[in-house]
Amino acid sequence: MVFYFKARPEAGDYTIFMGLDKHENEELIKHGFPEDIWFHVDKMSSAHVYLRLHKGQTIDDISEGLLEDCAQLVKANSIQGNKVNNVDVVYTPWSNLKKTASMDVGQVSFHDSKMVRTTRVEKRINEIVNRLNRTKVERKPDLKAEREAVDAAERAERKQQMREQKRRQELERLEREKQAETRSYKDLMVSENMTSNKQIASESKSLHEIEEDFM
Known part of the structure; x- marks a missing residue:
C-alpha cells in the first residue's frame, strides 16, 4: 500500500x-x-x-x-x-x-x-x-510496472530524437551539397565568360584595321 x-x-x-x-x-x-x-x-x-x-x-x-x-x-x-x-x-x-x-x-x-x-x-x-x-x-x-513504462517511454522518446537528428543532418548534408554545386556552377560560368571575352578580344579587329580594309 x-x-x-x-x-x-x-x-x-x-x-x-x-x-x-x-x-x-x-x-x-x-x-x-x-x-x-x-x-x-x-x-x-x-x-x-x-x-x-x-x-x-x-x-x-x-x-x-x-x-x-x-x-x-x-x-x-x-x-x-x-x-x-x-x-x-x-x-x-x-x-x-x-x-x-x-x-x-x-x-x-x-x-x-x-x-x-x-x-x-x-x-x-x-x-x-x-x-x-x-x-x-x-x-x-505496481511500482515495477510503472517504472518500466516510464523507461520504455523515455527510450521511445530518445529513439525519436535520434531519428529527428539524423533527418536534420541528412537535410543539412543535402543543402551543403546543393550550395557547393551552385557555387561550382557559378565559378564555371565566370570562367567560361572570361575565356569567351578573351577570344572575342583576340579575334576582333581594331578600328584602325577596319578602316584600312575599306581603303
Whole structure:
C-alpha cells in the first residue's frame, strides 16, 4: 500500500507519497523515479516520504512551501519525531540512495553525503498535516510496472530524437551539397565568360584595321 498526498495548491501540482511499511519502502527504493526526492527524520525512525518533481526539475527547484509540506508530513509519521520539537529532516535525490545486500529491509545509506540536505522542523503544524491528510489516497500500485513504462517511454522518446537528428543532418548534408554545386556552377560560368571575352578580344579587329580594309 502506498499513500499519496497533494501538496499545497500554491506550490503547484506536486504529489507526495510514502509506503505503508518497510516492505513498501523497499519497493519505493528499488523502483523510484529520477525526479523523486526522498525525505526522512534524521537519526530517528520515520516513514520514507517522497516528493515527485516535474521532469527536468532538481532538488534546487523545491519551493519553501513545498519543502515545509514534506518535512511536516515526515515528522508527523515518525513515532519519536512527532513527539518532540526541533527535529531535523534530511532529504536527497532518489538516485543518491544506496542499498546493499547487508542492509535490513527498508534501510538505506547514501552514495554521496554532500548531496544530502537538512531542514529543521521546530514543531508540528497541525494545519499543514491535517490539510495533507485530507488529500490522502491509498493505492496498491505496481511500482515495477510503472517504472518500466516510464523507461520504455523515455527510450521511445530518445529513439525519436535520434531519428529527428539524423533527418536534420541528412537535410543539412543535402543543402551543403546543393550550395557547393551552385557555387561550382557559378565559378564555371565566370570562367567560361572570361575565356569567351578573351577570344572575342583576340579575334576582333581594331578600328584602325577596319578602316584600312575599306581603303
